[in-house]
Amino acid sequence: MKSKIPLLSLIGGGPGDPELITVKAIRAIESAHVILYDALINVALLSYMSPGAKAVFVGKRFGCHALSQQEINHLIVHYALSYGHVARLKGGDPFVFGRAQEEINAARGNGISVQVIPGISSAMAVPAAQGMPLTCRGMAESFWVTTGTTCSGEISSDIRLAAQSTATIVILMAMNKLETIMDIFIANGKSETPVAVIQNGTTENEKIITGTVKDIFFRVQCEGLSNPSVVVVGEVVKLHRDWLRQLSHSGANSSTSLQPAYITNQ
Amino acid sequence: MKSKIPLLSLIGGGPGDPELITVKAIRAIESAHVILYDALINVALLSYMSPGAKAVFVGKRFGCHALSQQEINHLIVHYALSYGHVARLKGGDPFVFGRAQEEINAARGNGISVQVIPGISSAMAVPAAQGMPLTCRGMAESFWVTTGTTCSGEISSDIRLAAQSTATIVILMAMNKLETIMDIFIANGKSETPVAVIQNGTTENEKIITGTVKDIFFRVQCEGLSNPSVVVVGEVVKLHRDWLRQLSHSGANSSTSLQPAYITNQ
Numbered sequence: 001m002k003s004k005i006p007l008l009s010l011i012g013g014g015p016g017d018p019e020l021i022t023v024k025a026i027r028a029i030e031s032a033h034v035i036l037y038d039a040l041i042n043v044a045l046l047s048y049m050s051p052g053a054k055a056v057f058v059g060k061r062f063g064c065h066a067l068s069q070q071e072i073n074h075l076i077v078h079y080a081l082s083y084g085h086v087a088r089l090k091g092g093d094p095f096v097f098g099r100a101q102e103e104i105n106a107a108r109g110n111g112i113s114v115q116v117i118p119g120i121s122s123a124m125a126v127p128a129a130q131g132m133p134l135t136c137r138g139m140a141e142s143f144w145v146t147t148g149t150t151c152s153g154e155i156s157s158d159i160r161l162a163a164q165s166t167a168t169i170v171i172l173m174a175m176n177k178l179e180t181i182m183d184i185f186i187a188n189g190k191s192e193t194p195v196a197v198i199q200n201g202t203t204e205n206e207k208i209i210t211g212t213v214k215d216i217f218f219r220v221q222c223e224g225l226s227n228p229s230v231v232v233v234g235e236v237v238k239l240h241r242d243w244l245r246q247l248s249h250s251g252a253n254s255s256t257s258l259q260p261a262y263i264t265n266q
Numbered sequence: 267m268k269s270k271i272p273l274l275s276l277i278g279g280g281p282g283d284p285e286l287i288t289v290k291a292i293r294a295i296e297s298a299h300v301i302l303y304d305a306l307i308n309v310a311l312l313s314y315m316s317p318g319a320k321a322v323f324v325g326k327r328f329g330c331h332a333l334s335q336q337e338i339n340h341l342i343v344h345y346a347l348s349y350g351h352v353a354r355l356k357g358g359d360p361f362v363f364g365r366a367q368e369e370i371n372a373a374r375g376n377g378i379s380v381q382v383i384p385g386i387s388s389a390m391a392v393p394a395a396q397g398m399p400l401t402c403r404g405m406a407e408s409f410w411v412t413t414g415t416t417c418s419g420e421i422s423s424d425i426r427l428a429a430q431s432t433a434t435i436v437i438l439m440a441m442n443k444l445e446t447i448m449d450i451f452i453a454n455g456k457s458e459t460p461v462a463v464i465q466n467g468t469t470e471n472e473k474i475i476t477g478t479v480k481d482i483f484f485r486v487q488c489e490g491l492s493n494p495s496v497v498v499v500g501e502v503v504k505l506h507r508d509w510l511r512q513l514s515h516s517g518a519n520s521s522t523s524l525q526p527a528y529i530t531n532q
Contacts, residue, residue, distance in 0.1 A: 144411075
């Protein structure tokens with residue numbers, strides 16, 4: 001039996017592939033009275049909703065447009081107090097550039113309990129789906145996840161430090177500042193470091209371009225890639241080529257024009 | 267119908283909570299003929315195995331002991347060629363300090379196809395379960411995941427760079443070098459930065475100690491915390507206190523002596 005006690009579940013909807021959702025997330029979606037969902041989630045996940053539940057699109061791409069964060073916070077509080085359990089379904093993981101804390105504070109300020117259900121972040125899953133581990137013995141002993149474009153339009157100062165490290169660097173929301181970001185890496189002696197840009201990772205519309213720090217901006221422009229994309233800078237990008245070689249040998253999904261996310265089960 | 271075509275699925279088993287497994291991972295476990303599983307996975311996940319399948323423990327804690335990586339590689343190849351689909355069930359995410367690339371190379375070298383199924387990394391889920399986002403506007407605009415102890419016993423040089431950044435720093439396998447690592451942060455003017463150490467995160471045996479860079483080693487020694495633990499360094503640790511306050515108000519799971527991973531559904 002469903003209760004009407006106000007509750008906010010912040011749910012990580014994963015990177016795009018609807019099978020990359022957790023059992024815990026599915027249970028929360030099933031028990032919710034209202035689902036507030038983002039532009040970046042796969043709408044196939046709404047099939048887990050209970051028949052009487054209400055789905056509301058609160059689309060917000062790249063953190064800056066459409067419904068303001070304040071309007072979303074207001075909807076969370078309104079629905080939780082009126083209907084009970086609100087599932088806030090976000091792309092990736094709610095605690096990785098998800099502005100979850102603002103929604104948590106709004107809920108708590110109105111006496112609404114909160115639970116957080118982690119999701120598979122695109123920062124990890126999208127490179128993985130293209131055969132690139134974030135850490136690999138002898139190549140990268142750590143990884144750093146950062147954002148390119150902030151709402152204020154500034155580039156994070158952390159990118160300058162990251163460019164000096166041996167870490168694999170993953171940059172989300174980077175496409176509007178890609179040239180400037182690559183210039184920071186060039187200034188730190190990383191012109192020849194491999195780079196991959198993956199758009200719509202883990203979905204049917206996935207596209208990948210690889211190159212080096214010095215030429216990736218040119219290549220991306222030629223191919224017309226844009227957000228939502230994940231940028232990976234580091235030696236692990238080289239492993240993508242081995243991955244492609246395996247795919248061409250096994251023939252898996254070779255009918256698609258771009259590289260598939262996974263080989264399918266035999 | 268199951269085929270006997272050799273296949274290796276590298277599966278992320280998540281951080282400990284058996285509900286933090288993906289649908290894709292469950293399907294791979296169900297279809298596998300042999301499961302090779304690590305010490306850090308929750309054995310409840312083996313309940314998804316097909317009745318005729320074989321489960322083999324290849325326990326390896328902290329990357330250095332018990333079965334060698336070479337022996338595990340050998341078992342993967344042996345079982346895939348003899349039985350067909352081998353599911354390699356790893357704690358967390360296979361591409362985050364999971365030595366996945368070594369297993370991929372062993373499989374490919376023997377003509378065995380490989381698929382990688384990402385998992386929820388403890389680097390993200392364990393702090394999340396204690397109310398700490400890895401990024402938060404005004405607190406941390408990036409996060410860095412690194413390891414404390416390598417097999418060679420050296421501390422990663424990246425920790426020195428990380429200590430200069432505004433990133434939230436997550437350090438896995440850090441307990442044997444905790445004092446030395448904290449000294450690096452002190453040398454970079456971070457004595458007062460908050461730190462949390464979480465042992466057995468997202469499980470019933472979860473324990474957390476919070477403090478600052480200058481006193482966390484002392485606190486951890488008093489409480490006897492050890493691996494497997496996740497160390498979080500950064501301002502986001504302060505949000506853990508708000509989280510506890512909510513739990514004490516809602517009364518959720520308050521019968522446990524330590525802080526619960528999640529509030530349960532009402």
